[in-house]
Amino acid sequence: MQDTPTDAPAILLQSEVEPGVAMLTLNRPDARNALSPALIRELHDAIERLGKDDTIGAIIIAAKGSVFCSGHDVKELTAHRSDPDGGKAFYRKTMYACSAMMLSIVMCPKPVIAAVEGHATAAGCQLVATCDLAVASSHADFATPGVNIGLFCSTPMVALNRNVSRKRAMEMLLLGEPISATEAKNYGLINRVMPAGSVVGEAAAMAHVIASKSRTTVAMGKAAFYRQTEMGLVDAYSFASEVMVDNLMTPAAEEGIAAFLEKRPPNWGND
Incomplete structure (x- = not known):
């Protein structure tokens, strides 16, 4: 400031x-x-x-x-x-x-x-x-x-x-x-x-x-939300599919899915 x-x-x-x-x-x-x-x-x-x-x-x-x-x-x-x-x-x-x-x-x-x-x-x-x-x-x-x-x-x-x-x-x-x-x-x-x-x-x-959520996941999701709103339906699905792939490759998704399967709280470590 x-x-x-x-x-x-x-x-x-x-x-x-x-x-x-x-x-x-x-x-x-x-x-x-x-x-x-x-x-x-x-x-x-x-x-x-x-x-x-x-x-x-x-x-x-x-x-x-x-x-x-x-x-x-x-x-x-x-x-x-x-x-x-x-x-x-x-x-x-x-x-x-x-x-x-x-x-x-x-x-x-x-x-x-x-x-x-x-x-x-x-x-x-x-x-x-x-x-x-x-x-x-x-x-x-x-x-x-x-x-x-x-x-x-x-x-x-x-x-x-x-x-x-x-x-x-x-x-x-x-x-x-x-x-x-x-x-x-x-x-x-x-x-x-x-x-x-x-x-x-x-x-x-x-x-x-x-x-309290994964910072990486929230940032990816917010950016994707605003980008897809400006696209046509076909392009939006194509773009969102790639985002899902990229998201699945992150440590956050690996930890979150493991925590879900193991029935424990996830440990994001603030990403």
Whole structure:
């Protein structure tokens, strides 16, 4: 993470909620945890660093305050209207940086879980959709409201459309209205709805289970999942068959199958 002046709070906090589980907490509550370029950069750096950390098996993204993430910082975007090019260079840099950060979550070998206690809108909703799993408070809501201010949520659309049906995605994008946590679960945007205050605990419990698995197997499986979703049926089966062969050749599979046959817990040794 970048150096922060000693008199300024860190915009991204990192903690270990239990062995093998890291938590990244968005810490811009006064700005509704908006994704400023600095926060985008710090999230990207942290995800890449934790992805290479052999002691970590899963990552949780949470937030301080009543808003999980409100998307891009529109005040910051507006300030660049006075740039000589009307802000175009800044906008391009920001959007590409945000897209690269979202892709880093997908490509991270460690599963990433969103723990949503409040509102998740625009690129904040995109962040939830991008995470591998998501747990939300019953008080949380989700929206892609850009259309309401003349700015269609085109980049959030990419992640949204890969989580929910086409009609549901278009409804959210065209109406710009919030949906409840229960609706989000029914849409397929999130996995579980929990009472307020228990979201991080539930996410940690899920992360604990994931972290107890073979790191090699989970990393192979996550990478394969995202690759096959972009393929046609025949290519997907061919690709997945090769992944299964490669997986069977790993020490993890050898140990796991032996443990199953011998009726004992497997010893992954964190691979």
